[in-house]
Amino acid sequence: QVQLVESGGGLVQAGGSLRLSCAASGRTFSSYGHALGWFRQAPGKERVFVAAISLNTYYADSVKGRFTISRDSAQNTVYLQMNSLKPEDTAVYYCAAASGSGAATLWSSYDYWGQGTQVTVSS
Numbered sequence: 165q166v167q168l169v170e171s172g173g174g175l176v177q178a179g180g181s182l183r184l185s186c187a188a189s190g191r192t193f194s195s196y197g198h199a200l201g202w203f204r205q206a207p208g209k210e211r212v213f214v215a216a217i218s219l220n221t222y223y224a225d226s227v228k229g230r231f232t233i234s235r236d237s238a239q240n241t242v243y244l245q246m247n248s249l250k251p252e253d254t255a256v257y258y259c260a261a262a263s264g265s266g267a268a269t270l271w272s273s274y275d276y277w278g279q280g281t282q283v284t285v286s287s
Contacts, residue, residue: 166190166276168259173281176249180285184244186259186278192240193261199268200235200242204255204283211258215244216268224269227253249285256280 172184184202193200201216215233216222223231232245242259259278266273 166261168261168276168278170257170259170278170281173257173283175284175286178249178251178285178287180249181245181247182249182283184246184257184259184281184283186242186244188240188242188261188276191261191263192237193263198265199262199273200233201260201262201268201274202233202242202244202257203260203271204253204257205280206252206255209255211271213269213271214257217242218262218265218268220268222268246283249283251285251287253283254285255283257283 167189170186199216199218202214203211205211217233230248235242258280260274261276262273263275
């Protein structure tokens with residue numbers, strides 16, 4: 165059974181940084197065509213794409229230059245380094261993993277999801 169467990173969320177002031185981690189178990193997600201991604205959902209809003217990594221990296225325009233996604237294939241873990249955080253980054257952040265090779269920016273490409281971790285940025 166595949167499990168994704170996120171960690172690293174919390175409360176931070178605007179301009180601060182957080183690093184999210186997502187550890188996958190039950191299956192190995194290789195770099196070749198198996199995207200690992202982060203999505204977020206703010207209260208009352210839809211879940212939206214943040215960043216993904218497969219052979220390439222992809223970012224939402226709203227986080228480009230501030231967030232960095234990386235993976236440790238040996239540890240089957242994906243990270244999201246978030247710098248220069250803004251209050252509008254406040255959301256529950258979800259890790260996702262794809263077993264196929266669909267578009268990495270689309271939530272429908274992902275087969276497995278974590279429970280989410282809360283990120284709150286105060287102004």
